[in-house]
Amino acid sequence: MPAFLTYGFIQRAFLAGVFIAVACAVLGLFLILRKDAMIGHGLAHIAFAGVALGLFLNVLPLAAALVVAVAAAVAIIKLKDRAGLYGDTAIGIFSSLGLAVGILLASMARGFNVELMSYLFGDILAIEPLEVGLAVALAAAVLLTVRMNYAKLLYMTFDRESARAAGVKVGRLDVLLMVLTAVTIVLGMKVVGILLVAALIVIPAAAGLQVAASFRMAVRTSITVAVVSVGAGLGLSLALNIPASAAIVIFCFLAFGIFSLLKKGRGSADRRK
Amino acid sequence: MKSLCRVLLASTLALAATGSAPLAAKVRIMATVFPLREFAAAVAGDRGETELLLPPGAVVHTWQPRPGDIRKLAECHLLLFIGANLEPWLPGMVKALPGGKVRTFEATEGLALIEGDEASGHDHGVMDPHVWLDFELDARIVRKIADELSLIDPDGRPVFMANAEKLIARLRDLDAKFRNGLAxxxxxxxxxxxxxxxxxxxxxxxxxxxxxxxxxxxxxxxxxxxxxxxxxxxxxxxxxxxxxxxxxxxxxxxxxxxxxxxxxxxxxxxxxxxxxxxxxxxxxxxxxxxxxxxxxxxxxx
Incomplete structure (x- = not known):
């Protein structure tokens, strides 16, 4: 075993990082195809309001963040549905509102900077053993839920109206997906930090969609991209002594870049035929 | 506390209107960090009112002043700050003050500062601003604060000097406690x-x-x-x-x-x-x- 792997914090970073990455990569695919890619950023802002509310009311801040994020996620899809808002308008509305409420609460309570930050932002190098368990449970829950509802989710994602007509309970599935997303974002923020969780939701899934011929393959590709990026990013951050989260995001982006070049190459080859 | 300086300003103006010297009221002092606030409060005693610029929990390196803070500061006589780039937002804030009636006092001025790399192995050429954790240096800062206050309120000079000596004695005690305790x-x-x-x-x-x-x-x-x-x-x-x-x-x-x-x-x-x-x-x-x-x-x- 290489010497650096004997450090507990690096083992935990690898483990928790990989499991969070899997959960994010799978969810990210559905979110991107629904044109909800920015929901990661949106819910992160909203979770800020949740933590502030928790601190303000003196209840468990992370629990408050979870409740608020789940409620907001559901509200976002309802608003999108009912008000007929285009694309990510609802996300824009709610994330701004979240930020505003968070700032207001923080300034009304005058002074809980440190707590606010520490509840919101984890660091992949400072993961507690309990948080590794949390990451594993999260990945398991996401994979299991997607597997159990795979056909329906797919149907709904690609053709919402037909799915509804065919008797798929679209509304209920929407809520399920949003609850999973909200939980993943809030826990992911706490465990690996906001930068990483927002990136892992979008980039690996986008990379997977560049090259995949089928949805199943896209799932596999994006999971692979996410996991390899976490591993390679941590490795690179060790080798060059650079911040780990940033290195992982850079690797995700490299994978995306390579895959989209591949696609372009393949596309022009196809055209030549 | 927040509106303290404003209330005091009003009372100062009222006094001025009735013909008394403005500094019949208290010296209003704003400090950027908690130790300076504590020192100023101890030295000024009853003749001053001190306030901390930052809200509790705010981090001095990264805090940003709001318009209300600038207004609050403008209504004070003396601003105490550490300097050595601890308050990177301060030059902009002072520039925004109307009239320039606020005296400023930089605590690190004239002190021999430690270079950052001595302290931690990083930050070459950056000076370490955390001077208040050296109680000898604190004693020198306290003396200078007493001088500053005396310039603003000359009648208070004996009080300020006596208070400063008392505070310095406490700092010496603290220093001795640390020296013995960590020997x-x-x-x-x-x-x-x-x-x-x-x-x-x-x-x-x-x-x-x-x-x-x-x-x-x-x-x-x-x-x-x-x-x-x-x-x-x-x-x-x-x-x-x-x-x-x-x-x-x-x-x-x-x-x-x-x-x-x-x-x-x-x-x-x-x-x-x-x-x-x-x-x-x-x-x-x-x-x-x-x-x-x-x-x-x-x-x-």
């Missing part, structure tokens, strides 16, 4: 899972500060720094990681878990948390708590 310790290593705020304290009492981040409190930790810190602690048999109460303790916990040790809190003291403010904690209490933590963590007799 026979098993370890001399303050390992900080945060930024290196305790360089002056370490220098005065012959301790060695090892900080994870250097002088900037908002840096991202890097894996090799953490690994080196772990190795350093293991090599030297260090079982205590100190952390500052103004930063999240996550990293210190990680470090402590790695070496099978524990974490102890140290106060850099530039600001209070809201809890501490509600408890009415003073500078000397904070420093005594630091001494207890250090004696505990370093295994002192």
């Amino acid at each position: 026979g310790c098993r370890s001399k290593d303050i390992v900080l899972a945060g930024h290196g705020a305790f360089g002056y304290l370490a220098r005065r009492y012959g301790l060695v500060q090892t900080a994870l981040y250097g002088l900037s409190p908002d840096a991202q930790p890097r894996p090799l720094d953490l690994m080196n810190a772990v190795d350093y602690c293991r090599r030297r048999g260090i079982r205590t990681i100190f952390f500052e109460n103004s930063v999240a303790p996550d990293l210190s916990r990680t470090l402590a878990r790695e070496i099978g040790g524990r974490i102890l809190v140290l106060h850099a003291g530039h600001n209070l948390t809201r809890d501490e403010q509600d408890r009415g904690v003073g500078f000397f209490e904070l420093m005594e708590e630091n001494l207890n933590s250090l004696r505990d963590g370093l295994g002192c007799r």
Whole structure:
């Protein structure tokens, strides 16, 4: 075993990082195809309001963040549905509102900077053993839920109206997906930090969609991209002594870049035929 | 407290209108960091009103003034600040003051500062601003504050000087307590899972500060720094990681878990948390708590 792997914090970073990455990569695919890619950023802002509310009311801040994020996620899809808002308008509305409420609460309570930050932002190098368990449970829950509802989710994602007509309970599935997303974002923020969780939701899934011929393959590709990026990013951050989260995001982006070049190459080859 | 300066201004104006000298009212003093507020309050006594510019829990390096803060400051006579780039937002704020009627006092001016790299092995050429953790330097700052106050309120000079001497005596006591308390310790290593705020304290009492981040409190930790810190602690048999109460303790916990040790809190003291403010904690209490933590963590007799 290489010497650096004997450090507990690096083992935990690898483990928790990989499991969070899997959960994010799978969810990210559905979110991107629904044109909800920015929901990661949106819910992160909203979770800020949740933590502030928790601190303000003196209840468990992370629990408050979870409740608020789940409620907001559901509200976002309802608003999108009912008000007929285009694309990510609802996300824009709610994330701004979240930020505003968070700032207001923080300034009304005058002074809980440190707590606010520490509840919101984890660091992949400072993961507690309990948080590794949390990451594993999260990945398991996401994979299991997607597997159990795979056909329906797919149907709904690609053709919402037909799915509804065919008797798929679209509304209920929407809520399920949003609850999973909200939980993943809030826990992911706490465990690996906001930068990483927002990136892992979008980039690996986008990379997977560049090259995949089928949805199943896209799932596999994006999971692979996410996991390899976490591993390679941590490795690179060790080798060059650079911040780990940033290195992982850079690797995700490299994978995306390579895959989209591949696609372009393949596309022009196809055209030549 | 927030509107204190404004109320005082109104009363000053009222007094002025009735023909008394404006400084029949109290000297209004604003301080950027908690220790300066404490010193100014002790020196000014009944003849002054002091206020802390930053809200509780705010981090002085990264705080941003709001328009209300500038207004508050404009209504004061004297602004006490540390300098040495501790308050990077201050020059802009002072420039925004109307009229320039506020005197400013830079606590680090004329003091021999430690260079950042002496304190922590990083930040070459950057000066360490955390001077208030050296009680000798504090004594000099207190004397200068008394002079500043005397310029604004000449009648108060004897009071300010007497108060300053009392405060300096307390600082000397504190210094002696630290010197005695930290004389026979098993370890001399303050390992900080945060930024290196305790360089002056370490220098005065012959301790060695090892900080994870250097002088900037908002840096991202890097894996090799953490690994080196772990190795350093293991090599030297260090079982205590100190952390500052103004930063999240996550990293210190990680470090402590790695070496099978524990974490102890140290106060850099530039600001209070809201809890501490509600408890009415003073500078000397904070420093005594630091001494207890250090004696505990370093295994002192």
